[in-house]
Amino acid sequence: MGLRSIIALLLATIGLVVFLSTLEPFRIFVPGLLGGAWMTVRIAALGSLLAVVFGVASALSALYGPAPLRWLARTYVEIFRGTSALVQLFWLFFVLPDFGISLEPFTVAVLALGLNVGAYGAEVVRAAIQTVPRGQWEAATAVNMTQGQMLRRIILPQAVLTMIPPWGNLFIELLKSTALVSLITISDLSFMAQEMNQTTMKTIDIFTLVLLIYLAISLTITIAMRLLENAASRGLARGRAH
Amino acid sequence: MLWDWGYALEILPVLAKAAIVTIEATFLGFLIAASLGLVFAIMRMSGPLVAGPVTLLVELVRSTPLLIQIFFLYFVLPKFGVTLDAFTAGVLALGLHYATYCSEVYRAGLENIPRGQWEASTALNLSSFTTFKDIILPQAIPPIVPALGNYLVALFKETPLLSAIAVLELMQTAKILGSETFRYVEPITLVGVIFLIMSLVSAVGIRWVERALNRRTAR
Secondary structure (H helix, E strand, O other): OOHHHHHHHHHHHHHHHHHHHHOHHHHOOHHHHHHHHHHHHHHHHHHHHHHHHHHHHHHHHHHHOOHHHHHHHHHHHHHHHHOOHHHHHHHHHHHHHHHOOOOOHHHHHHHHHHHHHHHHHHHHHHHHHHHOOHHHHHHHHHOOOOHHHHHHHHHHHHHHHHHHHHHHHHHHHHHHHHHHHHHHOOOOHHHHHHHHHHHHOOHHHHHHHHHHHHHHHHHHHHHHHHHHHHHHHHHHHHHHHO | OOOOHHHHHHHHHHHHHHHHHHHHHHHHHHHHHHHHHHHHHHHHHOOHHHHHHHHHHHHHHHHOOHHHHHHHHHHHHHHHOOOOOHHHHHHHHHHHHHHHHHHHHHHHHHHOOOHHHHHHHHHOOOOHHHHHHHHHHHHHHHHHHHHHHHHHHHHHHHHHHHHHHOOOOHHHHHHHHHHHHOOOHHHHHHHHHHHHHHHHHHHHHHHHHHHHHHHHHHO
């Protein structure tokens, strides 16, 4: 879909949420759900930040690190891509305390989602770096740059542009995975929905609102990433013109 | 020692039995995803009156959490008089969720077929149904098998979500074992290991199918 129609869809979704929240059967759920949505947004934002850090760090270690670091990065990616996000979340929540490490549920949530999505992100970053043409490396070598300079000034700025759209997809996957944290007692949007559902049994009303709120957050991420992509490609085009 | 081998060996058969439920859910869910995905893809290629609502539905399902969709089907359908057991509701939700992903894959596959194939079939006086079934689909499916395979593995890794509506698959069984004995280390770690092994095996399987298909189409 084009950027315009996504923005139109977002406005329609927000409009629908606002309209429904003025109606009688929905009104009582709105404050609770908004509180939950705020928790969801916080976990998604911190988790995404962590995922980018883990993704970039492990891609760079897997590509250019010394052997032990390379091996560690590859193991991390294989393990976290090979098992389920919920298993990882439960492992950190139920098993880690047995090793004497007790973390807050919120920390566990951010850590588990960040680690999980970071492993997928590592592959994105690796693929993006490898699609930069070989000639760029060779030209950078010819002007006597060190490997660090080449990466920082030549390769990564070009790779960033190709990795923006797949990162956008990963951020949406991460947002969707935040629903899992309701299973480790965090009162996010899903948790609030389940709790209200149990007390009021107004299942259709509650879950419709919740689905729309998630849709609004997803669409916001999509739009933000599109705008970022446009800005980055303009910057790169300007750089090329010099 | 933290890890008790005796206990791990004792619960392994229980987990193996639960793994069968996980595998059943995976394959049934994927069967729904693969067939419904094709239906979505075809509907999105037809007139705007059909394509619009389907695109909107696909976008809604893709942008919202699977967990909420599982709850939605499990709690909401009974209000319309359709009572499903947890396993069926879970498998339906898994199938619906991944059908939206599969529909994108099918769409890419179908759009890759050159227009000339349709035109040649029209010239041969084939009906559009026959063209689609015998000319277009047999060419569109093989290149997208690896992409579909990746979604099969992704769907498999989402099956632990069914534990949220108490389906006795791997994760739920591990949690019950943990709550009975207050030892979570072995059950949850074993579930992780089982998932890792099955994912790695299926990744090798997908690569193998991909190579076999490439060889067939090259011939």
